[in-house]
Amino acid sequence: MTVHPSLQNYADAWTHSIEAIAELVGPLVEGEWNRATPCPGWSVRDIVSHVIGMECEMLGDPRPIHSLPRDLYHVQSEFARYMEMQVDVRRHHTAPEMTSELEYTMIRRARQLRNENRSPDTLMRAPLGAEQTVEVAYRMRAFDAWVHEQDLRTALNKPGNLDSPGAYVARDVLLQGLPKVVAKEAGAPANSAVVFDVHGPLEFLRTVRVDSDGRGSIDGSPSLGPLVTLAMDWETYYRLACGRVRATAVPDRIKVDGDTELAAAILREFAVTP
Incomplete structure (x- = not known):
């Protein structure tokens, strides 16, 4: 089956942004992965690690078993600790490891989207063990992917896609x-x-x-x-x-x-x- 009509815009926006992210980071040399981004405490590598990690959670993959360092100044809450886990576990991954995992995760998620048959109001797991509807999850992944695409564009000085499908999702989320x-x-x-x-x-x-x-x-x-x-x-x-x-x-x-x-x-x- 295909994605439910009310989910299609979010799926399209997510696809547009995630493909842009892959295109942005594909040519980077090792040192460029360490560039700081506007997202507090996160480098280019960290942004991509976060995106990979969140998409893996959408796929139902188990979260990594990992102990966070105590000196991460930007981690100030339980929510931040939750998000940091997927990031810190990849901090020493090489550029080829990052791009290959991103590509593999994109392929798996695209397959998941094509086969999506859940109702938009079906409840699913959210961060920190809460629950959210499938529609909210799709909307927030589209929003998150676009914002982090912009983080990468700023860090790499490659502006663009300020009026892409993800931008409209971001507008509506932020206005709420x-x-x-x-x-x-x-x-x-x-x-x-x-x-x-x-x-x-x-x-x-x-x-x-x-x-x-x-x-x-x-x-x-x-x-x-x-x-x-x-x-x-x-x-x-x-x-x-x-x-x-x-x-x-x-x-x-x-x-x-x-x-x-x-x-x-x-x-x-x-x-x-x-």
Whole structure:
């Protein structure tokens, strides 16, 4: 059977990004695998190790039995420890070992996608032993693959695919976290609105509205009297939302109109990825 229609967009986005990753790292010489990326604490090798590891988990492979070093400064939570396991176990793998394992994993996952016959709402294992639906798992793998593709592009100075299928998945995933950022984390007042005007390869305008009870919601309609309007390009938006850069490092790429204190609070809490 083929992938369920509601899963197809995620499968296509994942395929596009994973093939781009393979193309990016295939020609690298050994030393280039150690280049730092915008993902805190991770090199090019670490990013690819993470991608391989997560796809192996989607395939149901057992997790490696491995003890993490105690001096990994970027590992600050149980979630981070969980993710680091698949990375650290491959830290001494050579370039040919990395590319061959990536290729083999891609082949296995592509076969899995072609034969997928589970309903999108079927529950499956999620990180840390939790459960998630197949649809959520597909969406998050497409999101994760695109973000890490961009990490690699930044590290290797090969920009591109900011408007690929994975970019649209990433946009939707990141926008889901925006009401919480504005209403709860930044503390926008009740009965207020904040507008986000994003331009570039991927353009959109969204308004986060805070109701009388302080709850946030998001829609695509403009607001006539927003407390704040934040304008930025798509690359800056995703980098801020994924914790790849702080707003204080790119002030020239963000335009603020309205309440500057609230804007600063929103930008300070903008990262929504773990």
